[in-house]
Amino acid sequence: MKSQxxxxxxxxxxxxxxxxxxxxxxxxxxxxxxxxxxxNLYKSVEQLPLEEAPVVRGEA
Amino acid sequence: MSQNExxxxxxxxxxxxxxxxxxxxxxxxxxxxxxxxxxxxxxxxTIAFQLASWKFxxxxxxxTFGRLRPLHTNAAIFAFVGNAIFAGVxxxxxxxxxxxxxxxxxxxxxxxxxQLIIVLAAVTLPLxxxxxxxxxxxxxxxxxxxxxxxxxxxxxxxxxxxxxxxRHIYVAIWFYIxxxxxxxxxxxVNNLEIPVSLMKSYSVYAGVxxxxxxxxxxxxxxxxxxxxxxxxxxxxxxxKAVNRPVYSYRLSIIHFWSLIFVYIWAxxxxxxxxxxPEWVQTLGMAFSVALWAPSWGGMINGLLTLRGAWDRVRxxxxxxxxxxxxxxxxxxxxxxxxxxxxxxxxxxxxxxxxVGHVHSGTIGWNYxxxxxxxxxxxxxxxxxxxxxTKLANFQFWTATIGLLMYIVSMWVAGITQGLMWRAVDETxxxxxxxxxxxxxxxxxxxxxxxxxxxxxxxxxxxxVYNLYKTIQSAKVEEKEDVFATxxxxxxxxDSHGGSHRKLEGLPLVFSVLAFLAIxxxxxxxxxxxxxxxxxxxxxxxxxxxxxxxxxxxxIYVREGCYTCHSQMVRPxxxxxxxxxxxxxxxxxxxxxxxxxxxxxIGPDLHRVGGKYxxxxxxxxxxxxxxxxxxxxxxxxxxLFKSKIKYGSIPKKMQVLKALGxxxxxxxxxxxxxxxxxxxxxxxxxxxxxxxxxxMRNKEIIALIAYLQRLxxxxxxxxEVTSAE
Numbered sequence: 001m002k003s004q005x006x007x008x009x010x011x012x013x014x015x016x017x018x019x020x021x022x023x024x025x026x027x028x029x030x031x032x033x034x035x036x037x038x039x040n041l042y043k044s045v046e047q048l049p050l051e052e053a054p055v056v057r058g059e060a
Numbered sequence: 061m062s063q064n065e066x067x068x069x070x071x072x073x074x075x076x077x078x079x080x081x082x083x084x085x086x087x088x089x090x091x092x093x094x095x096x097x098x099x100x101x102x103x104x105x106t107i108a109f110q111l112a113s114w115k116f117x118x119x120x121x122x123x124t125f126g127r128l129r130p131l132h133t134n135a136a137i138f139a140f141v142g143n144a145i146f147a148g149v150x151x152x153x154x155x156x157x158x159x160x161x162x163x164x165x166x167x168x169x170x171x172x173x174x175q176l177i178i179v180l181a182a183v184t185l186p187l188x189x190x191x192x193x194x195x196x197x198x199x200x201x202x203x204x205x206x207x208x209x210x211x212x213x214x215x216x217x218x219x220x221x222x223x224x225x226x227r228h229i230y231v232a233i234w235f236y237i238x239x240x241x242x243x244x245x246x247x248x249v250n251n252l253e254i255p256v257s258l259m260k261s262y263s264v265y266a267g268v269x270x271x272x273x274x275x276x277x278x279x280x281x282x283x284x285x286x287x288x289x290x291x292x293x294x295x296x297x298x299x300k301a302v303n304r305p306v307y308s309y310r311l312s313i314i315h316f317w318s319l320i321f322v323y324i325w326a327x328x329x330x331x332x333x334x335x336x337p338e339w340v341q342t343l344g345m346a347f348s349v350a351l352w353a354p355s356w357g358g359m360i361n362g363l364l365t366l367r368g369a370w371d372r373v374r375x376x377x378x379x380x381x382x383x384x385x386x387x388x389x390x391x392x393x394x395x396x397x398x399x400x401x402x403x404x405x406x407x408x409x410x411x412x413x414x415v416g417h418v419h420s421g422t423i424g425w426n427y428x429x430x431x432x433x434x435x436x437x438x439x440x441x442x443x444x445x446x447x448x449t450k451l452a453n454f455q456f457w458t459a460t461i462g463l464l465m466y467i468v469s470m471w472v473a474g475i476t477q478g479l480m481w482r483a484v485d486e487t488x489x490x491x492x493x494x495x496x497x498x499x500x501x502x503x504x505x506x507x508x509x510x511x512x513x514x515x516x517x518x519x520x521x522x523x524v525y526n527l528y529k530t531i532q533s534a535k536v537e538e539k540e541d542v543f544a545t546x547x548x549x550x551x552x553x554d555s556h557g558g559s560h561r562k563l564e565g566l567p568l569v570f571s572v573l574a575f576l577a578i579x580x581x582x583x584x585x586x587x588x589x590x591x592x593x594x595x596x597x598x599x600x601x602x603x604x605x606x607x608x609x610x611x612x613x614x615i616y617v618r619e620g621c622y623t624c625h626s627q628m629v630r631p632x633x634x635x636x637x638x639x640x641x642x643x644x645x646x647x648x649x650x651x652x653x654x655x656x657x658x659x660x661i662g663p664d665l666h667r668v669g670g671k672y673x674x675x676x677x678x679x680x681x682x683x684x685x686x687x688x689x690x691x692x693x694x695x696x697x698x699l700f701k702s703k704i705k706y707g708s709i710p711k712k713m714q715v716l717k718a719l720g721x722x723x724x725x726x727x728x729x730x731x732x733x734x735x736x737x738x739x740x741x742x743x744x745x746x747x748x749x750x751x752x753x754x755m756r757n758k759e760i761i762a763l764i765a766y767l768q769r770l771x772x773x774x775x776x777x778x779e780v781t782s783a784e
Contacts, residue, residue, distance in 0.1 A: 014584050015343050021580055022321065022350075029317050033310050046305035048230040049296050053158045056078055058541025 075550040077225065080540040081154045083441050085167040089147035090438065092175060093430065094524045096139035099182075101517040103132035108510035110694070111661065112503060114684075117694035122186035124694045126620025130197040131185040136422060137195060137285060139178040144430040145289040146174070146213070149236050151437055152296040153220055156230050158545045162219035166212055173209035177202060188618035189259045193274050193653055195281050196250050200261045203251045210247065214240045221567045225545050229567060231312040235292030237567070238320045238574045242284040245578065249586075250277035256715050257708070260614070264719060267648025268335055268596050269589045271656055276327035276586060283323040286421060287389075290429050291319070291358055294386060297433050298365045301378050307364035311357055318354040320574060322347055324581035329400035332409065333630040334656060335645040340585060341402070347581070348400030355393030362386040377452035381432030384460065388424025392417065407478040410626055410660040412502070416470025423463045423516060431455065431523055438527050443537070447529035455519035455526070462515030465508055473505035482634040490637050495663040500690040599646035602773045604721045605766070607709045607731035608738040612766025614712075615759050616655065619696065626657035627666040627770065640667035640771070647774060650721050662693060669772035674742055675749040677764045699760040704739070706732045706757075738765055 110116040110125045117124045154161060161167050180202050184190070190197040198206065217240060221233070250273055253261035265273050299306050306312055328336060328344025363386050366373060373379040395417050399408050408414060439446050446452065480498040483491035492498055605613060616622075629635050631642040643666050648654055672680075679686050682700065684693035709731045717723045727734070742764055743756040755761065 014588070015339055015346075018325070018343060018347075018581070018584050025321060025577075026318060029314060033313050038310075042309040045228045045230060046299075046309040048156055048226065048228060049152075049232070049299045050303065050305060052155065053079075053225075053543035053545045056542045056544045058539070 075546050076544045077547045078542050078544050079158070079160050079225075080542050082150070082161040082164060082167060083540070085161065085164075085171060086147050086151045086437070086441060088171050089143050089150065090434065090441075090527075092143040092171070093140060093147055093434070094527065096135060096143055096178060097427075097430070097520055098517075098524060100132065100135035100140040101513070101520055103128060103135055105510065105513040105517050107132055108506065108513045111692060112506040112510050114692050114694055119695055119697060121188065121619075121698045124619070124696075126623050126694070127186050127188055127190075129623045130190060130194075130620060131182065133195055134181050134185065134197060135178070137281065138181070141286060141422070141426050141430070142174065144426075144433070145239075145285075145293070146170070147437070148293045148297070148433050149217070149289065151441070152232060152293065153217070153236065156226065156233060156296065157220060157224035158226050158543070159220060159223050162216050162223060166216040170209060170213050170216060173205065173212065177205055177209060180205070184259070188620075190617065190620065191251075191253065191261065191263065191653060192617040192620070192622055192655065193250065193263070193270075194278050194658060196247070196274070196277060199259050200251070200253055200255050201258065203247070203253075207244070207248060210240075210244055214244065218567070218571075225548055225551075227548060227551050229570070230295070231306075231309065231316060232292040232295040234316050234570065234574070235288045235295065237571050238316070238578070239284050239289045239292070241571060241575050242280065242288075242320070242324070242578050245575075245582070246277045246280050246284065250274060254715050254719060256712050260708075260712075262712075262715050262719060263653040265653070266719070267651045267654050268337075268645045270652065270654040271331055271334065271648075272328065272336060272340065272589050273586060274654070275330035276324075276582065279327040279330060280324055282421065283326070286426055287323075288320065290385075290389075290426060291315075293429060293433060294358075294362050294382070297436055298362055298382050298386070301376075301382060301432070301436055302366055302369040302372065304365060304367075304369065307361050307367065311361045315354055315358040315361060317577065319351075319358065321577045321581070322351050322354060324578045325585060326351055326400070328585065329405065330658065331656075332400075332402050332405045333632070334628050335643050335648065337645075340589075343585065345400050345402055345405075349397045352393065352397040355396075356390060359386055359390035359393065362389070377446075377449060377456060378432050378435045380453075380456050381428045381435065384456070385425050385428035385432060388420055388428060388463075392421040392425055395420065406630070406632065407482070408474060410658070411474035411478045412470040412505070412659075413474025413478065415659065416467045416474060419463070419470070420467050423459070423466065427459065427516070427520075431459070434523070434527060438530055442531050442534035444530060444534040447526050447533060451522050451526040455522045458515045458519035458522070462512040462519065465512030465515065469505040469508035469512065473502040473509075476505075477502050481638070482632070484634055484637065488637075490634060493638070495638070496688050496690045499661070499692055503692070596645045596649060598649060599644070599774070602646055602649060604650045604716075604723060605769065606738055607713065607727075607735040608704075608762050608765040609769050610712055610716070611704055611706075611709060611735065611759075612762035612764070612769075613655075615699070615763045616766055617653075621665075622655045622657040624657075624659065624661035624693070625663065625665045626660050627654075627664065628656040629664055629666050629771075635664070639664045640671075641774065643771070644774065647771065650716075652716065652719060652721075662691075665767070665770055667771040669768050669770040673749075674745045674764050674768065675751070677767055678746055678749075678751060678760060681760055681763070696760075699763060700755065700758055702759050703757050704735070704759055704762050706735055709735055735762075742768075 106116065107125055107128050121127070150161060150167070181198055184199060184202065185197060189199050191199060217236065221229070252264045254264060255261045263270050295306055295312060325347035326344055328340045329348045332341050332345065363383065366379065366383055369379070373383045399405055399414065399417060435446065435452060477498045480492045480501065485491050629639045629641065629643045636642055676687060680688070681696045683695055684691040710728050713723050713728045713731055717728065739756050739761045742761050743753060746755065747753055
């Protein structure tokens with residue numbers, strides 16, 4: 001049955017397409033993440049959870 | 061601009077905006093988390109004991125395993141974990157974005173709407189009102205409510221994002237965005253159904269297609285409800301708790317994108333060796349194995365954030381829970397890809413190994429993270445000290461030991477049973493031809509698991525007590541704290557002034573990108589099954605169900621038979637020896653919804669049609685142990701009392717016809733008479749065996765009709781060589 005389905009089914013190339021899409025996506029992302037000049041940005045962004053807005057009224 | 065001429069300090073002072081946080085809503089969600097946590101765990105313990113001894117089913121329809129198990133999973137996922145997510149997300153986005161939640165009213169609607177959904181689930185599921193699609197069992201009116209409340213959550217979230225006073229969107233929020241978008245897509249697509257009545261519907265998908273959509277949903281419910289929101293919470297609360305930034309922000313970006321891109325493909329690993337086309341199985345397996353990398357990237361990032369603070373992990377309950385949670389995330393995401401390898405899956409699927417795996421995720425990762433986050437949030441938000449560190453440690457050890465008892469007992473039970481099923485002797489016969497032999501063997505492990513569950517529950521109750529004592533010690537506050545910060549418009553833009561607009565538009569662009577990332581995998585996997593009529597080759601021998609069989613099938617769905625019985629004979633020697641001919645895709649084209657199941661607590665039923673007499677089934681449903689000594693099955697006495705609702709048949713057939721089942725108008729018009737006649741035929745045989753003819757209009761007859769039909773279109777159980 002499976003072989004019947006496969007033989008009549010022309011979209012098996014989808015697995016290859018899936019691989020190509022993922023690889024391209026992954027490589028592009030790594031390239032982007034390590035782009036020049038991004039270091040300082042990440043340095044400041046990673047501090048965001050640790051920054052708290054100053055209290056004006058209250059005791060927190 | 062003229063403002064550029066004023067000194068910076070003056071400018072900032074002028075521009076400071078005052079705001080407060082909506083912590084009242086966060087508190088509400090925390091209370092709900094605690095209450096539903098107890099309920100979900102109590103249900104878990106209950107069904108664990110029901111497997112250890114059938115007597116715990118108490119002969120009550122609404123307390124049987126088949127109906128409570130879906131309630132347990134729904135309560136754990138959507139009630140307990142769901143409320144915890146909302147509490148954590150609402151707490152952290154206000155602080156990360158330095159703004160109040162967009163609308164107090166929307167937040168209230170979100171909270172009460174979600175609790176209403178949970179209550180409706182708690183009422184309908186024990187009543188047997190279910191679609192039988194795992195973790196999507198709720199019927200259509202509740203589905204609509206879920207969708208509406210989720211959209212309200214989304215609007216509230218994205219509008220808060222729009223009103224932020226912090227330019228950068230921290231990585232935790234990315235995970236929240238992916239959660240909101242993907243859960244909406246998954247839930248809507250999987251729950252497409254046509255109503256028959258207020259509390260009954262049929263899935264628009266059938267058979268293999270339904271299975272594919274369901275497990276695309278089912279797996280990604282794990283991914284985008286139990287994983288991504290918690291990774292977001294991890295990226296906020298772990299740095300908060302140790303007061304250190306995340307180990308690597310770059311790694312978190314890689315973690316995020318590769319995780320959401322890869323996760324969505326993994327669903328078919330729930331369907332390995334089934335009648336699903338081979339290429340989809342291979343695709344699912346390959347991506348599941350690939351998923352190991354981003355998962356461990358995330359785990360390493362979380363654990364290394366604790367670098368230099370390991371001494372505190374020993375002392376502080378918050379860090380203990382968070383570190384253990386992240387460690388179990390690593391363990392569960394190692395075991396998951398392993399179980400997705402086809403040959404491993406061939407052994408593990410349908411056994412308790414999977415159940416153990418799921419709980420190392422939900423208890424090890426979700427429960428531990430929730431505990432850590434609650435121990436962090438509650439004292440902070442109520443401005444007080446934790447009532448008892450000792451009690452928190454007590455919870456930590458009971459939960460950890462209970463969980464280990466759970467996981468190890470399920471490993472032993474799963475591998476034992478899997479090996480017993482496949483054992484074939486030198487003459488080519490099954491070593492354990494009676495399925496129940498493989499059940500009796502693992503019952504001791506069910507007791508171990510149940511007591512492990514009791515420990516986990518006891519620890520949770522200790523936390524509830526501890527946190528309520530903590531809350532009691534807090535001062536009652538009338539006014540909210542007021543904070544001040546510069547508005548977004550006053551904040552400098554990092555490097556290029558020209559990119560201002562681009563950056564402001566980022567949340568939207570970002571959301572679209574995340575949506576595209578999950579769409580690629582979904583489309584490639586699902587579209588062929590939806591678009592192509594070649595996907596499943598039809599077989600003329602396969603005929604639609606008769607009217608009485610439809611009623612019987614709906615009873616099968618109502619009682620949750622799928623929670624213990626699969627309907628899928630895999631192409632393996634032992635399975636064909638035990639059950640009969642392997643299942644083929646064409647056999648399921650009229651199955652709405654599919655009933656392949658995910659666990660064999662009892663044997664597979666796909667080839668059960670014709671295997672036993674009507675009387676065998678009759679006696680079996682009345683008292684399973686009369687025909688199968690040692691069986692764990694509950695008794696179903698109510699099927700012998702409630703009448704078949706013949707009146708509902710024509711409407712059901714009309715809906716099925718609209719969905720593509722080829723019923724003629726004549727068949728629909730004569731359906732009630734047809735069903736009554738088939739019931740009489742079955743009754744005639746039962747009467748010969750001494751059953752009172754008054755039983756002819758009882759539900760048991762319809763169920764027998766359905767069971768006797770199962771898998772017979774292609775020859776049924778003729779090839780079974782070893783009868784049980």
